[in-house]
Amino acid sequence: MAYSIKFHVLTLFPEIPRAFFTSSIMAKAVQKEIIAYDLVNIRDFALDAHKTCDDSPYGGGAGQLLLAEPIEKALYSLKLRKKRVIYMTPSGKPFTQNYAKELSKEKNLVILCGRYEGIDQRIIDSYVDDEISIGDYVLSSGEVAANVLIDAVYRLVDGVIRQESLEEESYTNNLLEYPQYTRPEVFNDMRVPEVLLSGHHKNIAQWRQKMRLIKTLKNRPDLIAKARSEGCLSKEDEKMIEQIYIGEQDGPNKNN
Numbered sequence: 001m002a003y004s005i006k007f008h009v010l011t012l013f014p015e016i017p018r019a020f021f022t023s024s025i026m027a028k029a030v031q032k033e034i035i036a037y038d039l040v041n042i043r044d045f046a047l048d049a050h051k052t053c054d055d056s057p058y059g060g061g062a063g064q065l066l067l068a069e070p071i072e073k074a075l076y077s078l079k080l081r082k083k084r085v086i087y088m089t090p091s092g093k094p095f096t097q098n099y100a101k102e103l104s105k106e107k108n109l110v111i112l113c114g115r116y117e118g119i120d121q122r123i124i125d126s127y128v129d130d131e132i133s134i135g136d137y138v139l140s141s142g143e144v145a146a147n148v149l150i151d152a153v154y155r156l157v158d159g160v161i162r163q164e165s166l167e168e169e170s171y172t173n174n175l176l177e178y179p180q181y182t183r184p185e186v187f188n189d190m191r192v193p194e195v196l197l198s199g200h201h202k203n204i205a206q207w208r209q210k211m212r213l214i215k216t217l218k219n220r221p222d223l224i225a226k227a228r229s230e231g232c233l234s235k236e237d238e239k240m241i242e243q244i245y246i247g248e249q250d251g252p253n254k255n256n
């Protein structure tokens with residue numbers, strides 16, 4: 001068992017997560033045996049000859065629910081004593097970068113994908129550790145939500161991506177990422193900011209921090225308040241925020 005984390009995806013549509021596990025950086029991480037995966041088709045555990053996996057809800061209402069029995073059998077087939085079972089649902093807890101970090105430390109993550117109107121509540125009550133939503137909108141497929149969760153989690157596992165890449169990206173310290181530029185120096189009359197060509201590391205770091213603050217104030221002001229309450233903003237950051245407001249009389253949203 002060399003892997004750092006194994007994703008066990010319980011689904012009626014294994015082709016959706018399979019495409020993700022067999023592409024790009026994820027495929028390399030699997031090949032390096034850092035990440036392992038197991039796609040379990042819930043339909044293989046249906047009780048009848050028609051392979052029925054859903055039925056209408058007691059009490060009436062629209063849509064179909066996934067049956068409890070095939071899901072329970074699929075869970076038992078994993079033969080795992082220690083595991084964390086996640087159910088992807090729009091009525092779950094909000095998924096965040098910190099949640100992804102926490103999950104990246106697990107050895108066996110079981111991800112249950114719903115379809116239709118959801119699953120029988122007794123599966124949630126008996127087996128699910130976390131109900132997770134990836135955002136305030138409804139997808140037709142828990143598999144797409146599962147791919148999002150798996151992507152956010154696996155890239156935080158040691159050895160998948162260079163540590164430096166993770167340290168500077170959005171949501172680190174509750175701030176969004178600074179803008180980046182590559183060749184050419186001039187594109188459609190727009191020059192790369194001079195400071196980035198200066199080779200002056202301290203100035204570059206200061207400029208980038210200021211840009212992170214500007215971007216966060218503009219796109220996600222709620223994160224500034226969060227960063228402040230969690231002690232992520234230094235005295236220099238607070239000074240920069242003041243300067244940003246003074247520099248832009250109407251505040252950072254004036255162009256909106």
Ligand code: ADE
Nearest residue numbers: 088089090133134139145
């Ligand atoms: N299934 C359908 N919509 C979802 C969402 N927003 N998050 C997680 N799972 C879902």
